Amino acid sequence: MTIFEILxxxxxxxxxxxxxxxxxxxxxxxxxxxxxxxxxxxxGFTRYMIYAGVLAIFLFFTLSxxxxxxxxxxxxxxxxxxxxxxxxxxISDIQGGTSEVALLRDLTGNVNIVGIDWVILTICLxxxxxxxxxxxxxxxxxxQVLRSVGLRKPFxxxxxxxxxxxxxxxLCLWLTYSLYQVAMSIYxxxxxxxxxxELEMISISIVGSLFVIGLVYLLSEVFRVGYELxxxxxxxx
Amino acid sequence: MKIVxxxxxxxxxxxxxxxxxxxxxxxxxxNLSILKTNKARAVRFSTLAALCRELQCQPGxxxxxxxxx
Numbered sequence: 386m387t388i389f390e391i392l393x394x395x396x397x398x399x400x401x402x403x404x405x406x407x408x409x410x411x412x413x414x415x416x417x418x419x420x421x422x423x424x425x426x427x428x429g430f431t432r433y434m435i436y437a438g439v440l441a442i443f444l445f446f447t448l449s450x451x452x453x454x455x456x457x458x459x460x461x462x463x464x465x466x467x468x469x470x471x472x473x474x475x476i477s478d479i480q481g482g483t484s485e486v487a488l489l490r491d492l493t494g495n496v497n498i499v500g501i502d503w504v505i506l507t508i509c510l511x512x513x514x515x516x517x518x519x520x521x522x523x524x525x526x527x528x529q530v531l532r533s534v535g536l537r538k539p540f541x542x543x544x545x546x547x548x549x550x551x552x553x554x555x556l557c558l559w560l561t562y563s564l565y566q567v568a569m570s571i572y573x574x575x576x577x578x579x580x581x582x583e584l585e586m587i588s589i590s591i592v593g594s595l596f597v598i599g600l601v602y603l604l605s606e607v608f609r610v611g612y613e614l615x616x617x618x619x620x621x622x
Numbered sequence: 623m624k625i626v627x628x629x630x631x632x633x634x635x636x637x638x639x640x641x642x643x644x645x646x647x648x649x650x651x652x653n654l655s656i657l658k659t660n661k662a663r664a665v666r667f668s669t670l671a672a673l674c675r676e677l678q679c680q681p682g683x684x685x686x687x688x689x690x691x
Contacts, residue, residue: 621664622649622657 421535425528432524439517504572512565519558526551540611548605552598559594626686629658632677647672 526547533539633643644654649669656662657669670681677684 617663620656620662621666622653622662622669 421531425531425535428524428528428531432521432528435517435520435524505569508565508568508572512561512568515561516558519554519561523551523554523558526554540608540615542612545605545609545612548601548608552602552605555598555601559590559598624688624690626688627657627660627662628684628686629654629673632679632683633658636677638677643673643676646676 530539530544530547530551533541533544633640640654640658641651644651647654647669649672657665665685670684673679673684674681
């Protein structure tokens with residue numbers, strides 16, 4: 386068995402072990418048997434996929450970088466499109482290999498970035514870590530809210546806190562991803578100097594993302610007012 | 623400014639316990655205790671009427687408006 390195969394098996398084993406640990410939480414949602422229960426299953430499964438994916442990627446890529454001689458995969462996000470003759474191509478198109486891409490590669494020369502670019506790797510790891518942590522908290526809190534809704538006790542002080550935090554973490558997630566794209570674009574612009582081609586950065590979603598975050602914050606206000614009304618009701622003799 | 627309850631004073635004058643009064647007017651002991659300890663935020667007219675009936679008093683005897691410092 387090669388080291389590569391061992392790494393793949395090790396990654397798969399960790400994913401399965403983690404899945405078994407999460408199964409209990411996921412089954413809680415099944416027991417509730419309501420729409421909220423179904424959503425708990427979905428959120429629990431999403432969390433499992435995210436953590437399992439992170440674990441697998443970390444083990445596979447990191448250990449393969451250390452223990453194998455194979456050229457590492459370019460850990461490169463592609464915030465750029467390259468415009469040639471008024472047609473936009475993404476960098477991943479160029480690094481890919483379709484017939485159009487092959488022609489483009491002939492015209493522009495070798496635009497592949499091979500080997501580890503430690504700056505890009507660092508930016509990716511930092512942004513990736515922050516995003517995973519934020520996603521963990523967002524999904525944890527969402528699960529708590531869904532659980533209380535499933536138990537027919539939605540208007541609690543805790544749910545007000547959770548939904549406010551979800552909105553805040555979503556804002557942080559959007560900021561992190563936007564800053565990551567800006568950082569990558571600033572760095573890549575210095576690295577990719579192609580004669581006769583124009584690098585055009587893709588747009589960062591502002592209105593759509595902030596609208597959704599605003600809706601979640603509004604939901605936290607609904608929970609807060611609902612909790613206050615419930616308190617008034619419980620103290621009505 | 624707030625409304626305070628004089629329920630404890632009137633219960634003492636009528637020599638009736640909280641449990642007995644709660645049974646007679648048909649609300650839980652916990653709710654009546656909330657009223658007695660001035661934690662209530664609202665009182666239903668039906669509850670007020672039942673209290674006045676059992677304690678042989680007027681609403682003004684039970685509830686008093688005080689200025690807060």
